[in-house]
Amino acid sequence: MNIETALKEAMTIDGAQGAALVDYGxxxxxxxxxxxxxLDLEVAAAGNTEVVRAKLRTMASLALDDTIEDMLITLNKQYHIIRLLAAPGGQLFLYLVLDRDRANLALARHHLKRIERELSL
Structure with a gap:
């Protein structure tokens, strides 16, 4: 699936309020x-890029031989999921904002994994 289709698919997840595909490079x-x-997704993309970069720097400082699958930021009213993509040579993440009262976090993460598998870049 292409980027537009992937983002539309992300918005079918219960509670979805916004989604983005971001180049954290x-x-x-x-x-x-x-x-x-x-919810300005352009501002969120730039801000969450810094979150991802900070975590990657910390992992490098700790000499952790591992990769980030996803990151969860829990707010009082929202979940923010950052899913790093395993694209070769890519520095991309899917960003999804969910209404906390309407979302099922486990199902949302499952759907994002499926979208990642089917995404063609």
Missing amino acids: SGMSLGTIGGGRA
Whole structure:
């Protein structure tokens, strides 16, 4: 599936409020869907790029021989899931914002894994 289809698929996840595909090398989004005035996905893409970079630096400092599958940020009203993609040579992550009252976190993570498998870049 292409980027547009992948993002549309992410928005079918219960509670989805916005989604983006982000290049954390540059901090730029390759595509966004949803969001709005209260959720600027371009700002979120840039900010979460720094979160990913900080975690990767920390892992390198600790000499951890591992990779990040996903990161979860839990807010009072939302879940923010950052799923790093295992694309060869890529520095990409899928970013999904969920309404905490409507979302099933386990199912959302499962759907993001499936989207990653089917995404063609």
